[in-house]
Amino acid sequence: MARSTGTPTISDVAKAARVSRQTVSNVINRPDLVRPETRRRVEGAIERLRYRPHASARRLRTRRSSTIGIRLDPVSANGISGSVLDGFLHALTERAAERGIRILLYAANGIDAELAEFRRLIDESEVDGFVVTSTTYGDRRISWLVEQRIPFVSFGRPWGVADMTDRRYRWVDVDGAAGVRMATEHVQSLGAREVAFVGWPSPSGIGEERRQGWIESCGLAPERMAELSVGVADEATEAARAVAELLDSSRPPDAFVCASDSLALGARMALVERGLELPVVGFDDTPVAAAMGLSSVSQPLSDVAEAVLELLMGPDGGVVIDDPDRLAGPTHRLLQPELVVRGEGASAREEGKETCDEDA
Amino acid sequence: MARSTGTPTISDVAKAARVSRQTVSNVINRPDLVRPETRRRVEGAIERLRYRPHASARRLRTRRSSTIGIRLDPVSANGISGSVLDGFLHALTERAAERGIRILLYAANGIDAELAEFRRLIDESEVDGFVVTSTTYGDRRISWLVEQRIPFVSFGRPWGVADMTDRRYRWVDVDGAAGVRMATEHVQSLGAREVAFVGWPSPSGIGEERRQGWIESCGLAPERMAELSVGVADEATEAARAVAELLDSSRPPDAFVCASDSLALGARMALVERGLELPVVGFDDTPVAAAMGLSSVSQPLSDVAEAVLELLMGPDGGVVIDDPDRLAGPTHRLLQPELVVRGEGASAREEGKETCDEDA
DNA sequence: AGTCGGGATTTGATCGTTCAAATAGAATCC
DNA sequence: GGATTCTATTTGAACGATCAAATCCCGACT
Numbered sequence: 070m071a072r073s074t075g076t077p078t079i080s081d082v083a084k085a086a087r088v089s090r091q092t093v094s095n096v097i098n099r100p101d102l103v104r105p106e107t108r109r110r111v112e113g114a115i116e117r118l119r120y121r122p123h124a125s126a127r128r129l130r131t132r133r134s135s136t137i138g139i140r141l142d143p144v145s146a147n148g149i150s151g152s153v154l155d156g157f158l159h160a161l162t163e164r165a166a167e168r169g170i171r172i173l174l175y176a177a178n179g180i181d182a183e184l185a186e187f188r189r190l191i192d193e194s195e196v197d198g199f200v201v202t203s204t205t206y207g208d209r210r211i212s213w214l215v216e217q218r219i220p221f222v223s224f225g226r227p228w229g230v231a232d233m234t235d236r237r238y239r240w241v242d243v244d245g246a247a248g249v250r251m252a253t254e255h256v257q258s259l260g261a262r263e264v265a266f267v268g269w270p271s272p273s274g275i276g277e278e279r280r281q282g283w284i285e286s287c288g289l290a291p292e293r294m295a296e297l298s299v300g301v302a303d304e305a306t307e308a309a310r311a312v313a314e315l316l317d318s319s320r321p322p323d324a325f326v327c328a329s330d331s332l333a334l335g336a337r338m339a340l341v342e343r344g345l346e347l348p349v350v351g352f353d354d355t356p357v358a359a360a361m362g363l364s365s366v367s368q369p370l371s372d373v374a375e376a377v378l379e380l381l382m383g384p385d386g387g388v389v390i391d392d393p394d395r396l397a398g399p400t401h402r403l404l405q406p407e408l409v410v411r412g413e414g415a416s417a418r419e420e421g422k423e424t425c426d427e428d429a
Numbered sequence: 430m431a432r433s434t435g436t437p438t439i440s441d442v443a444k445a446a447r448v449s450r451q452t453v454s455n456v457i458n459r460p461d462l463v464r465p466e467t468r469r470r471v472e473g474a475i476e477r478l479r480y481r482p483h484a485s486a487r488r489l490r491t492r493r494s495s496t497i498g499i500r501l502d503p504v505s506a507n508g509i510s511g512s513v514l515d516g517f518l519h520a521l522t523e524r525a526a527e528r529g530i531r532i533l534l535y536a537a538n539g540i541d542a543e544l545a546e547f548r549r550l551i552d553e554s555e556v557d558g559f560v561v562t563s564t565t566y567g568d569r570r571i572s573w574l575v576e577q578r579i580p581f582v583s584f585g586r587p588w589g590v591a592d593m594t595d596r597r598y599r600w601v602d603v604d605g606a607a608g609v610r611m612a613t614e615h616v617q618s619l620g621a622r623e624v625a626f627v628g629w630p631s632p633s634g635i636g637e638e639r640r641q642g643w644i645e646s647c648g649l650a651p652e653r654m655a656e657l658s659v660g661v662a663d664e665a666t667e668a669a670r671a672v673a674e675l676l677d678s679s680r681p682p683d684a685f686v687c688a689s690d691s692l693a694l695g696a697r698m699a700l701v702e703r704g705l706e707l708p709v710v711g712f713d714d715t716p717v718a719a720a721m722g723l724s725s726v727s728q729p730l731s732d733v734a735e736a737v738l739e740l741l742m743g744p745d746g747g748v749v750i751d752d753p754d755r756l757a758g759p760t761h762r763l764l765q766p767e768l769v770v771r772g773e774g775a776s777a778r779e780e781g782k783e784t785c786d787e788d789a
Numbered sequence: 790a791g792t793c794g795g796g797a798t799t800t801g802a803t804c805g806t807t808c809a810a811a812t813a814g815a816a817t818c819c
Numbered sequence: 820g821g822a823t824t825c826t827a828t829t830t831g832a833a834c835g836a837t838c839a840a841a842t843c844c845c846g847a848c849t
């Protein structure tokens with residue numbers, strides 16, 4: 070048993086502290102069950118031997134992997150806004166660690182590959198549940214996961230799903246409409262009256278929601294709104310072209326609110342080209358916006374991560390909850406974004422960077 | 430044993446196929462040891478029962494986690510170039526999956542927290558080794574890992590380490606000097622003669638290496654080189670200021686090669702402001718470069734990922750190699766980057782994007 | 790016919806932990 | 820004083836796989 074070589078096991082600790090295995094286990098998992106004196110003795114032995122429980126042994130016995138799977142999107146698909154997932158992933162990893170939960174990555178090309186991956190990771194007890202991102206209109210993954218009774222939480226609302234309040238489906242999202250509303254009101258406070266909206270073509274849940282925020286706050290007549298609302302693919306060049314067209318029209322707008330930083334970048338390009346300086350606001354507060362000094366709507370990614378974990382495991386539990394009905398309170402949460410104001414009046418310099426070794 | 434409820438175990442399959450557990454295990458891990466007829470019978474049973482081996486049980490017994498840890502950098506630290514890590518992570522996850530290896534994320538604030546995390550993940554048998562990125566000058570992590578004999582490979586050379594060919598240290602990197610050389614020669618082929626270099630301030634290993642590529646290929650007199658080489662923090666605004674200064678000087682350069690896309694973006698901003706159209710080349714080929722139509726040096730991230738795994742586990746093994754001496758061939762690899770030409774003559778449109786639902 | 794060899798398969802032990810139930814010991818109650 | 824309760828600890832049996840060694844089987848060789 071207690072071979073002096075190799076890493077120590079719980080039995081080695083038990084022997085050293087003159088107690089049984091189970092008592093050591095209790096010191097680690099249920100310290101309240103152990104007499105203080107005994108506990109100290111065991112803790113001493115743990116310390117002395119540098120004992121750490123073997124993760125796989127524990128997972129085998131408890132039948133819990135304490136691991137959550139999350140997909141890393143193909144880089145090609147996320148463009149500039151990929152950094153949103155990036156920031157979210159970081160926050161999620163940190164918050165999960167606080168609960169003793171690990172984050173396992175997986176890659177998958179296409180829906181079916183992803184469903185297969187869901188199945189495999191669950192069947193092999195590799196993960197207890199999933200965090201799903203980049204939800205689309207009528208996302209097949211959602212219905213599949215619900216149907217298979219696999220625990221998951223999505224970052225992103227169930228666009229195009231009949232009942233958004235279905236308790237079997239747990240989700241967290243950021244109120245995009247409110248974000249755009251804030252952006253619109255901000256440029257209005259700078260004096261703009263004819264605020265244009267640069268968004269995406271129609272079959273996009275997120276896009277429509279963001280546009281809605283503009284509709285609610287731009288204060289324009291319907292026919293004028295139609296003129297000042299454009300929808301283009303999420304690329305700077307596309308946006309630049311569309312914005313140029315608006316600027317060269319007979320009644321150009323006097324500010325631009327955009328559905329993404331890519332679009333905002335395009336708008337800014339078109340403006341610079343004409344030597345104009347009209348307010349532009351982006352969405353997602355990516356590094357590009359920071360680099361260009363563009364104002365942008367920022368998603369509270371750390372709060373989103375926390376909310377995701379709360380929905381998955383309860384307020385402060387470390388165990389994934391299978392049945393959403395066991396979860397007290399609502400099974401979805403809509404968080405408010407923040408507007409990061411840059412350039413113009415704002416003191417441009419807020420964040421201090423120092424490292425240049427950003428490579429590799 | 431074979432309770433009809435719950436997920437099936439290897440014993441259930443054995444019973445169904447009228448063989449022993451071990452034979453089933455062999456069908457899965459060493460099919461060559463099993464008689465074809467028996468194998469088919471077992472495979473049938475596996476299929477029928479939908480059996481999948483329990484990852485933790487396997488890991489406990491084999492004493493191998495088949496998992497690699499990688500740190501997710503704080504978002505604040507990586508800026509635009511964060512997408513390099515992003516792309517690498519994606520490639521790594523895909524390639525690792527091909528070898529039956531999983532990628533586990535961890536977060537850590539500061540070196541000491543990261544060393545503690547190394548220790549914990551290894552002691553708990555959570556991972557078999559690490560992939561280390563964002564290596565810095567005299568990186569303490571490297572020496573620590575070598576000292577502790579923990580298997581790892583770094584993406585990034587050992588800047589400031591005495592012996593870069595020390596076999597105990599396995600690394601993969603991209604030849605930045607060659608990349609900048611390609612960039613310089615490219616703008617020269619467009620007619621530029623006075624190519625400026627926009628890099629970072631001195632104590633940066635990567636920065637110096639990239640600058641070296643320019644020194645080797647710019648073909649300028651030493652005193653002229655001194656004039657056309659600038660070093661600023663990795664921010665677009667900083668670069669814009671520096672480039673503006675060069676442009677307004679008595680002998681302005683006629684092209685700009687930059688150490689990053691952030692810097693290239695700044696250079697482009699300064700140019701657009703002046704209505705000039707001089708060639709600018711960035712580095713890392715981030716989404717920003719694509720959005721702005723900037724040429725950029727692209728790192729072969731997928732190849733880097735493959736090389737990292739080869740150094741960690743051998744040409745096509747699925748097991749992390751502890752002792753680098755057991756690895757045939759060199760323990761480090763320097764890969765060549767590629768120049769992605771955009772704008773100007775190049776057909777601007779190559780990659781087709783369609784999704785707008787890039788959110789969340 | 791007997792022994793050897795080697796491929797195919799089985800057997801028993803083990804990896805390191807936690808669960809569930811049993812036990813020991815002290816305190817409480819009537 | 821004896822039954823009862825409660826707290827602290829121990830015991831034996833899993834969890835589900837693989838390792839190492841044993842066994843079985845069949846054909847070949849002497």
